Amino acid sequence: MAKVIIHATTTLDGYMADKKGGIDWMFDFEATDQDYAVVRKVLEEIGAVIGGANKTNTIEEGEIPYGGMLKVPIYLMTREAHDPVEKDGITYHFVVNDIKKAVEAAKASAGDKSVALLGGSISRQCLKLGLVDEIVLAVVPLLLGDGISLFDGLGERIKLERIETLAFASETHLRYRVIK
Numbered sequence: 001m002a003k004v005i006i007h008a009t010t011t012l013d014g015y016m017a018d019k020k021g022g023i024d025w026m027f028d029f030e031a032t033d034q035d036y037a038v039v040r041k042v043l044e045e046i047g048a049v050i051g052g053a054n055k056t057n058t059i060e061e062g063e064i065p066y067g068g069m070l071k072v073p074i075y076l077m078t079r080e081a082h083d084p085v086e087k088d089g090i091t092y093h094f095v096v097n098d099i100k101k102a103v104e105a106a107k108a109s110a111g112d113k114s115v116a117l118l119g120g121s122i123s124r125q126c127l128k129l130g131l132v133d134e135i136v137l138a139v140v141p142l143l144l145g146d147g148i149s150l151f152d153g154l155g156e157r158i159k160l161e162r163i164e165t166l167a168f169a170s171e172t173h174l175r176y177r178v179i180k
Helices: 033-045 099-110 120-128
Strands: 004-011 015-017 046-052 074-078 085-087 090-096 114-117 134-140 160-167 172-178
Touching: 004 120, 033 046, 033 134, 046 099, 046 120, 074 099, 090 099, 099 114, 099 120, 114 120
Parallel strands: 004 114, 004 134, 046 074, 046 114, 074 090
Antiparallel strands: 004 015, 085 090, 134 172, 160 172
């Protein structure tokens, strides 16, 4: 059965994007072969992705999860029904206002692989509903001071168990199990 993971890169102060949603800062850090190996391992475990749809339910350049490196089904949360979109070998499914339904569908697609949750709102919703199994973070040595937080607004305490901590060049890779 598929695990549901929150997979994100954050700054040390917990931001996953600047105030305007920009992530340019994410690519300014030295990485080693060990860093790349950790990332490859996580990517190989992902069998489906859940993210948020844009306002027009289209798939624009720069909005493709993982830059299109993963050819897995992607489920996008939206407010209105839309037929699936096929682009560059990836099928995008639109799920209207029902995160539980999106998780169920993504888990069915992922088989024995993991479902990756992208974005703060989706991650927080799934945490509150008890749908998250693990949190996988790459923390970079940067303080943005302000921006879009991964966990801000969660509004409740969630206990975690550390599974793995790795540090190589400038990233620290953290993996936690959610205690249910």
